[in-house]
Amino acid sequence: MLRSICFRPLERCLGIRNDGLLWHMDLKPHPSGDFSIAVMQANSSLEDQSQVYTSPSAIYIGVYDGHGGPEASRFVNRHLFPYLHKFTKEHGGLSVDVIKKAFNAIEEDFTRLVKRSLPIRPQIVSVGSCCLVGAISDGELYVANLGDSRAVLGSKCSDGKRNSVVAERLSTDHNVSCEKVRREVEAQHPDDSLIVINCRGVWRIKGIIQVSRSIGDVYLKKPDFNRDPLFLQFGNPVPLKRPLLTAEPSIVTRKLRPQDLFLIFASDGLWEHLSDEAAVDIVYKYPRAGIAKRLVGAAIHEAAKKREVRYKDIRKIEKGGRRHFHDDITVIVIYLDHDHRKSPKHDQGSVGITSAPVDIFSYNSDEIEENPVDKIFPNEESRHILAVS
Template sequence: MMMRSCCRPLERCFGRINGDGLLWHMDLKPHASGDFSIAVVQANSSLEDQSQVFTSPSATYVGVYDGHGGAEASRFVNAHLFSYLHKFSKEQGGLSSDVIKRAFSATEEDFIQLVKRSLPVMPQIASVGSCCLVGAISEGELYVANLGDSRAVLGRRSFDGEKSSVIAERLSTDHNVSCEQVRKEVESLHPDDQAVVVYIRGVWRIKGIIQVSRSIGDAYLKKPEFNRDPIFQRYGNIVPLKRPVLTAEPSIVTRSIRPHDLFLIFASDGLWEQLSDQVAVEIVFKNPRAGIAKRLVRAALQEAAKKREMRYRDIKKIEKGIRRHFHDDITVIVIYLDHQKESFHSKGTLGSITAPVDVFSYNSDDAEEKQCFLI
C-alpha cells in the first residue's frame, strides 16, 4: 500500500523529542485539506498507544490505537489496518462504511490467527487487545469508526451575534460499560448471565475484568477455545464463556464536511479522562496551530497534576510505569479542515508513533518512498 520500512535512526525518522523523555510531538504537517498536529505522552512501562496519519491529494486517514494488556495488538493494528482500508477501497471503487467494516474484520481475524500461532510460547497474548479509532476524509465526506473508548470530537464554528465561538460535536461512541447505555447493551445480549457486567472496586467491568465492550484482540473474551486451552489456563484469567462478551464490530458515523467545521480531535481516552470535549475544542480554537496537539497533552497533564495537588513540572519528573498511577498514555491528533488546500502535492506521507525503544517497521510491496515520523 503506502507503507514501507523505516530503518533510519530514531531522531532522523521520528523527528523532535521533548526534553522530559516521555513526550513526543509533530507540531504541524500538511494534509489534503489543511494541517495536522500530533503528540503523545507515555505513562506505562511500555507505550501501549499507537497512531498514524496517512495523507494523499484525495484523502486523509487517521488512526489511534490504545492497547491494553500489552502493546502487541495496537502495534499489529498500526501495521495492518490501513493496508486493508487501501485494498478494499480500491476493490470497491472508493471508501465506504462497508470497506471500513471489512478492514476492521480482516485485521481482527489476522490478529486472532496470530494469537493461535503464538499461544504455545506466549499464552498471555490471548488477553492482549486494543481500542481502535479511525477517521477518514475523502471527497468531502468524513467517516469515523470506533471500537472502545478513544474518541473523535469535531470543533464547529458558532456565531453569537458578531462574536465567533466553537461548539464540540462528539462523532464517536464510547464503548465503555461505565456508560449506562453501553452497559444495558451488553446485558441485553447476555440475558442468561446476570454477572456479565459487575461493579468492582468502584468501576463497572465486563466479567469483572475489562471496561470496553468492543476491541481488536482480547481473544480469551471472544473465543471459548482459548479459555479451555491448558496452556492459557496456566497463565490465568480463566473466564468460562457461553458466547463472546466482546465484539470487533465498529460503530461508524458518516457525515459531510460542512463550511463551519473547523477541526477534528482524535485522541485516546487518556486525554478525555482529563479534559471535556468542550474544553478540548476551546483550547484548539483559541491557540495557534503549530504545536496544538502538544498543548492539549500538556493541558491534560496539568489537570492530572491538579487532581493530585501537584505541579505540572513535578508530574513531568515521574518515570514511566510509576506515572501510570497519575495518568494514562495519551495520544492526540488534531486535523484542521480548511476545505481548500491548493499547496498540497505530496504523493502521500505516513506519520506514525511507535514505542520509543525501537523502530516499528512498515512493509509493503509498494516501492514508493514514504516518510515516517515519531512525535
C-alpha cells in the same frame, strides 16, 4: 547511532520534537489543511499507537489504545491502513462496508496470530486494543471506533456568535461506565445477571474489562482459548456461552461543512482529564503549531491537580510509575481548510504516512525499530513517503 545522526536534523526541520516520555510533531500539511500529533508515554511499554496517512484523494487517521500489552495496538498500527487501502481500491472507493471489512480482517488476522503465539506467550490471549479510525475522502468524513478513544469535531457556532466554537462528539464510547453501554451488554446476555459488575466504584464486564468492543481480547471472545491448557497455566478461565466483547465498529459518516474547523482524535488518556468542550476550546484559541502537545499538557495539568501534585513533579516520574497518575495519551488534531487549494503550501500530489514512535522511551534512547512504511504501501512511490516510527 547513524540513523539518529541522519534523521534527527530532518525532524527539527519538520517540527518534530521529543522530551523524555513525550513525542510530538508541531505541524505538517495535508491536502486539505494541517495536522499535529503528540504522544505521552505512561506505561512501561507504550500501549498507544497512532498514524496519519495522506494522499491527494484521502486522509486516514488512526489512534489505537492497547491494553494488557502493546501487541494488539502495534499489530493494528502495522496492518489496518494497508487493508483500508486494498479494499478501497477493490471496491472503487471508501465506504462503510470497506471500513467494516478492514476491521474484520484485522480481528481475524490478530486472532490467528494469538493462536500461533500461544505456546510461547500465552499471555497474548488477554491483549487487546481500542481502535479509532477517521477518513476523509471527497468531502465525506468517516469515523469508526471500537472502545473508548474518541473523535470530536470543532465547528463555528451557527447562532451568529463571534469567536465561538461548538464541540460535537462523533464517536461512541464503548465503555460500561456509560449506562447506555451497560444496558446494551446486559441485553446481549439476558441469562447472566452478573455480566457487568461494579468493582470498587468502577463498572467492568465480568469484573475484568471496561470496554465492550475491541480488537483482540481473544479469551473473552473465543471459548476454546479458555479451555486451552496453556492459557489455564497463565490465567483464570471465564466461562463463555457467547462472546463477552465484539469487534463490530460503530461508524458515523457525514459531509464536511464550511463551518467545520478541525477534528480531535485522541485516546481516552486525554478524555479522562479534559471534556470535549475544553479540548475544542483550546484548539480554537491557540496557534496551530504544537497544538496537540498543548492538549497533552492540559491533560497532565489536570491529572496533577487531581492528585494534588505539581505538573513538574509528574514529569520527573519514570515510565511505568507515571501510570499511577495518567494513562498513555495520544492526540491528533486535523485542521480543515476548505479553501486549501488557494494556498501553495499544500502539495496536492504528495503521499505520506506519519507514525508516532512505537515506544517513546526507547525512541529517545535511540533504540528504535526501523519503519515498515515501504511494506505498507508497496505500490506508492517511496520517495514521496515520509514516515516517523
